[in-house]
Amino acid sequence: MPSIDEVKERIETALPGSRADVSDLTGGGDHLRAEVTYDGFAGLSRIQQHKLVYDVFGDEIGGPIHALSLKTSTPDGDHR
Amino acid sequence: MTNEEIRDQLQQAIKGERVMLFMKGTPDEPRCGFSARVISMLDVMGTEYSALDILPDPRIRQELSELSGWPTIPQLFVNGELVGGCDIVTEMFETGELADTLGVPQPELEQAPAAQAPGQSPPLQIG
Numbered sequence: 001m002p003s004i005d006e007v008k009e010r011i012e013t014a015l016p017g018s019r020a021d022v023s024d025l026t027g028g029g030d031h032l033r034a035e036v037t038y039d040g041f042a043g044l045s046r047i048q049q050h051k052l053v054y055d056v057f058g059d060e061i062g063g064p065i066h067a068l069s070l071k072t073s074t075p076d077g078d079h080r
Numbered sequence: 081m082t083n084e085e086i087r088d089q090l091q092q093a094i095k096g097e098r099v100m101l102f103m104k105g106t107p108d109e110p111r112c113g114f115s116a117r118v119i120s121m122l123d124v125m126g127t128e129y130s131a132l133d134i135l136p137d138p139r140i141r142q143e144l145s146e147l148s149g150w151p152t153i154p155q156l157f158v159n160g161e162l163v164g165g166c167d168i169v170t171e172m173f174e175t176g177e178l179a180d181t182l183g184v185p186q187p188e189l190e191q192a193p194a195a196q197a198p199g200q201s202p203p204l205q206i207g
Binding site for chain 1: 114
């Protein structure tokens with residue numbers, strides 16, 4: 001089960017220049033929430049933005065990471 | 081039932097139902113908080129929807145995620161297209177986009193404030 005810091009680091013490494021704020025929703029370490037700000041989200045739909053982040057973890061979502069709740073935005077606050 | 085048959089049935093559900101929710105449990109007895117939350121929002125919207133429980137066979141979830149490219153449950157489809165999971169549906173609920181997508185009038189609700197402090201997302205006030 002990756003730690004909060006690992007999840008943050010992996011997102012920020014996979015999406016260069018992004019900023020990920022990761023928190024543990026339940027204290028159990030397997031329901032995580034990540035708020036990700038990334039230039040590369042510009043012009044993408046929410047679905048596409050979330051998929052970019054999910055793709056960092058592949059099969060671990062639903063496995064070791066039971067749930068990863070996401071909120072994505074671009075640095076200028078645009079959601080779409 | 082073969083994996084192909086499961087996949088065919090999922091595709092039929094996605095194409096055949098205008099609003100299709102894949103969830104854990106049933107609308108009356110959701111087995112996961114995220115599924116329960118999406119059900120609550122659909123109920124507030126007053127839209128008709130179909131729901132399919134992915135829990136009875138682990139292959140349902142595997143095939144669904146391969147079809148949609150989306151790893152988590154719940155998954156909401158409208159007019160054959162993936163709208164999103166709990167996070168996206170919640171955001172769209174708060175901005176009014178969900179009503180647009182579903183083609184229903186925005187219900188009169190106490191709207192969540194537009195600008196929320198990070199991590200301060202309040203639980204939905206429903207019912």
